[in-house]
Amino acid sequence: MTLFEKGPGFKHGLKDFAHDVSFASASAALVGAILSFTLMISVYAMAEAGGVLVSDADKFLVGLILSCGILGIIVGFYYRKPMAICASMTGCAVWFMVAGQYSIAEAAAGSVASGILLLILAATGLMNKVVKLLPTSVVMGMVGGAFLSLSMNAVKPLGSEPVLGILALAVFFLCKKFLHKFPAVLAVLIIGVGYYIATGFAMPAFAPQFMAPRIILPAFTRNFPQVFLSLTIPLTALVLGAENAQAYGALWAENYDPSLNTMTAVSGVGGVLGGFFAQCNCNMAGPVTAICASPEAGKREGRWTASVLFGLIWTLVAPFYPSLVAFFTGVPSVFVYLVTGLAMLGVFQGAVKDAFADPKHCTSAVFALLTAGSGIKILGVGAPFWALVVGDLVYWGFENLSAGKAGKETD
Numbered sequence: 001m002t003l004f005e006k007g008p009g010f011k012h013g014l015k016d017f018a019h020d021v022s023f024a025s026a027s028a029a030l031v032g033a034i035l036s037f038t039l040m041i042s043v044y045a046m047a048e049a050g051g052v053l054v055s056d057a058d059k060f061l062v063g064l065i066l067s068c069g070i071l072g073i074i075v076g077f078y079y080r081k082p083m084a085i086c087a088s089m090t091g092c093a094v095w096f097m098v099a100g101q102y103s104i105a106e107a108a109a110g111s112v113a114s115g116i117l118l119l120i121l122a123a124t125g126l127m128n129k130v131v132k133l134l135p136t137s138v139v140m141g142m143v144g145g146a147f148l149s150l151s152m153n154a155v156k157p158l159g160s161e162p163v164l165g166i167l168a169l170a171v172f173f174l175c176k177k178f179l180h181k182f183p184a185v186l187a188v189l190i191i192g193v194g195y196y197i198a199t200g201f202a203m204p205a206f207a208p209q210f211m212a213p214r215i216i217l218p219a220f221t222r223n224f225p226q227v228f229l230s231l232t233i234p235l236t237a238l239v240l241g242a243e244n245a246q247a248y249g250a251l252w253a254e255n256y257d258p259s260l261n262t263m264t265a266v267s268g269v270g271g272v273l274g275g276f277f278a279q280c281n282c283n284m285a286g287p288v289t290a291i292c293a294s295p296e297a298g299k300r301e302g303r304w305t306a307s308v309l310f311g312l313i314w315t316l317v318a319p320f321y322p323s324l325v326a327f328f329t330g331v332p333s334v335f336v337y338l339v340t341g342l343a344m345l346g347v348f349q350g351a352v353k354d355a356f357a358d359p360k361h362c363t364s365a366v367f368a369l370l371t372a373g374s375g376i377k378i379l380g381v382g383a384p385f386w387a388l389v390v391g392d393l394v395y396w397g398f399e400n401l402s403a404g405k406a407g408k409e410t411d
Helices: 010-019 023-040 043-049 053-081 091-103 104-124 128-130 137-146 146-152 162-178 184-198 224-254 260-276 286-293 306-327 333-355 357-372 384-411
Strands: 085-087 282-286
Touching: 010 053, 010 286, 010 306, 023 091, 023 184, 023 286, 023 306, 043 224, 053 085, 053 260, 053 282, 053 306, 085 091, 085 260, 085 306, 085 357, 091 104, 091 224, 104 128, 104 224, 104 260, 128 260, 137 146, 137 224, 137 333, 137 384, 146 333, 146 357, 162 184, 162 333, 184 333, 224 260, 224 282, 224 286, 224 333, 224 384, 260 282, 286 333, 306 384, 333 357, 357 384
Parallel strands: none
Antiparallel strands: 085 282
16 A cells, blocks of 8 residues: 555646646635634643743744644645645644653654554555545535534624624625635735724734744653553544544545545654654644635635645744744734634535535434534544544434335335
8 A cells, every 4th residue: 555645746736836826825825824823822821731831832833833834835736735734733732731741752752653653544545445434424514513613703703893794794795796806805804904903903013033943852761651642642533533534524525536545644744743843743734724625715726726825834934933923812813713714614615515415314414513513522532533423323324224224115
């Protein structure tokens, strides 16, 4: 079994980039970057809770973001699919907790081990075999549920900041109706900034300060069995059951042909890289992949450039990450999530439409959607994984069984 499945290659990617890139794909990359940086702000609180100094966390996170950015550029150019690479906020939380219990070098060994474990799983080809057993109604239901919370942010400001909410939706739909070539989400972003300036809100100043990443050698000590159970297994489960599952579903919803084996292998490489920068895995980014793969990113054949640009943004800003955190702390979160919610609507709408396309399998779609949207976590594994499990059980154990009995009664 080939570890990394063959893609169009770097030659075609580099050759076609200038032709395929668009204003819309650049806009999607920017929205994805803003979302990811906003989410990563809470990582500092996680570091402090785990007993890791903020000054140390800064250096480690710079290296992690740099790794994610470079890996994202490579994957985007080679496979020419909107597969965004990012770090998991939940993964960072688990990592810092373990680093506080043992040592940073021992926690780094846990990340490397997670990467190796993912590479082994990818080499077996097991992931693609499992995916073939998943019905479309279940996968699309999972995608709809996984992105339900983020998509709802498109309308939440109608309650908390009604003027902003009405203005944003009006601009979004007017742009969709009359300015087809101008990205509607970018228009909302621009109008939103203007709204805050007009209302007297003091936008935060950006004061860039360069910081070099810190490399650390992972330490496989006698504590490794405990680190393996408390960090390696949870990180691996998180990558497979949450991030990769969301990214796979988002690509499937937009009629791409994603390979879960390739995603697993890429996340494995990201785990090894993350370990040497004393952090969790660089893995497939579910929500950002959805943004890059959505209709908001432009024509389907050019959306892959959004993931490359997203990786480029992360690569360029990585040395200034602590300064960016200070900047985004001052940006109203309701506005950031509003823009993100609007960017997610295309994928969410397409997923729900496909999930309920077959009337015979609406029940499995409903249970997959509800399970993913609930945010439940069982045995440390996130809701998207359990949505696939519950949806599959309903599909094979109830819908198909009922259909079989109905057929026999008819005979």
